[in-house]
Amino acid sequence: MLLDEDPATLIQHTIGNFNINPDKLAVTRINESLTALQQSRDLRMREAETALRKLSRNLKSLEANYDETVAAHDPARHAQEILELDAQKFRIAKAASDLEIESERLEGDLEMLKERLAELEAQGLEGDETVRREREADDATILRLKVYRSLGIDVEADDAGNYNKAIIRNSRKGDVHVVKIDPKFSRFFYANYFWQTMQG
Template sequence: MLLEEAPATLIHATIDNFNINQDRVAVARIGESLSTLQQARDLHLRDEETSLKKLNRQLNTFTSQYEDLSTAHSSADHASKISRLDTKKRRDAVDDEVLLRLKVYRSLGIDIERDERDGEWSKAVVRNDRKGDVHVVNMDKKFSRYFYANYFWSTL
């Protein structure tokens, strides 16, 4: 055999010469450092996730507010609404003028009816309560407004 001593004795002497306690302590220290680093990373990750969730909620809130405002203040809708209101205002002004005239005529005892075909004033019913008279007048284009006004005043 090549070795002068028994292999068991050599192995035992080699084990005694190795000092692994320092290596064990170093590996334990490295493990603790890795654990501490992992905990710090996990804490930082949780903080960033919380911040991201908060920012997502703000984004959703602002997005919904923007959509509400953009639908409420659409320029095309706004312009069409203004146009519609102007048209209604003009129509009401014309209607008010006609209604005012009709009220005046009715207060005098004159009821005027429109022709269904062309919308012109075609017939007038003149009532005189003092005399008890009722006159039905068919209004033709061949007579002037002045003629009809004089006729109505004379029957009242």
């Protein structure tokens, strides 16, 4: 034989040395996020279309009411009634104008949603690589912050987004320590310091 070991054994060792579970979990999370995004987008599009149809019906109703009001207008009636009808006509015209503006705005929103849908469909199931990386980085940061909070540690960021202050609460002693995080000290140093502060 050309190999010292059985090929089946070599293949089993090779498979065993690869751990694809984190990748599979990441793909699952991405697929779930894409599904949720698709559902949210579809819901917003349906809501926008429903609102547009409702506004169109209201506009037609107002136009019909306006036509009836104009048809029933009698120039021989008292001048005060004429003024009231003019005021009502103005209100109806203003409402119709407002509805038309709102209808145009909703149509613009619908076009934006359609363009966004086209972009997402063009990206495919994997999505944009930059967006995916940013989402994974945000997920990791949020997870770390939750772990810190569960231990009684609140981490605050400055205006630049750098986490440079930690507030450590010792529930047994009932005291609070505020620690300025200096990058010249290692993470190991701060991990030990935080732990000693919580246990002290």
